[in-house]
Amino acid sequence: MASERPAPVRRPWWADDLAHAAMFLTRLPVPAPVRTDRPLMHAGWAFPLIGLLTGTLGGGVLWLGASAGLPMLAAALGALAVTAFLTGALHEDGLADLADGFGGGATKERKIEIMRDSRVGSYGVLALVLATGLKAAALANIAIASPILAAFAFAAAQILGRSAILPIAFFLAPATSSGLGTGAGRPKAVTTGLCVALGTLLAFSLLPGIGFIAALAATSLAILATALLAQRQIGGYTGDVLGSSEQVVECFVLLTLSALPAGAAGFLWPL
Incomplete structure (x- = not known):
């Protein structure tokens, strides 16, 4: 008797989408x-939910490190290291490639060629050093006022960073006919709207009041700056543009939150 085939795996569409997003955005x-x-x-x-996951884990490391008496800067660097490990430095790699391509290429074709090169150049190294340093300094500054506030701010930045990917892919066209940016497909309007709404709701749950408004303003500015730069440089987006947008948003959000007065009323729920 022939052996029976195993029943096909059945999973709700939302669980399948979540698994797809987690498999690509994390390790x-x-x-x-x-x-x-x-x-x-x-x-x-589902991208904002992945940001919630990585942000919660990274923020937890920051809070634990600060609570254990580590210097705030060391605790902040620990949080950044954890999230880079969880994601395989996916977004950092995109930022480095974008910096190398936009900084070293004279034409659109040459910029894209450099971005596809796996080697990291001087522009890429400088971009990674600056981005990591700025985020760590901002987190440490917030953590001086409250480590738990810094953990919440970090989680919100991770959420908003991943929420920025779809709007750029929706409003811009792919810059090439091949590559990850094209192979990932174009997001639908309803998918983009749901991503933005979910990211906004999750950020509000962590940063109500002035902190939420400041974070949204920083996110919008970062998305606009990244989109305009990509359109001017290569006429659209690539996978590296989408990946780097997450890092740019994180920097903008954390720097903005760190500039708010310590303990500002409405920055966070009373702690």
């Missing part, structure tokens, strides 16, 4: 999505 062991033909961007509504 965590997650079950593979059942629908392998569904483009990544169609599951992009």
Whole structure:
């Protein structure tokens, strides 16, 4: 008698999308999505949830380090190291490639060629050093006022950073006919709207009041700056543009929050 075939795996569409997003944006062991033909961007509504996961884990490390008596800067660097490990430095790699391409290429074709090169140049190294230093300094400054506030701010920045990816992919066109940016597909309007709404709601739950308004303003400015720069430099987006947008948003959000007066009323729920 022929052996019976195992029953096909059944999973709710939202769980499949979440698995797809987690498998791409992190290095965590997650079950593979059942629908392998569904483009990544169609599951992009779940990106803010991945940001919540990485931000919570990284923020927890920051809070634990600060509570254990570590220097605030060391605790902040620990949080950044944890999230880079969880994501395989995916977004940092995009930032480095974008800096090398935009800084070293004279034409659109040359910029894209440099961005596709796996080697990191001087512009890329400088971009990573500046981004890491700025984020660590901002987190340390917030943590001086309250380590738990810094942990919440970090989680919100991670959420908003990943929420920025879909709007750029929706409003810009792919800069090339191949590569990750094109292969991931174009997000639908409803998917983009859901991603932005979910990211906004999650950020508000962590940063109500003036902190929430400041973070949203910083996110909007970072998205606009990244989109305009990419359009001017290469006429659209690539996977590196989308990845770097997450890092740019994180920097803008954390720097903005760190500039608010310590303990400002409404920055966070009373602690």
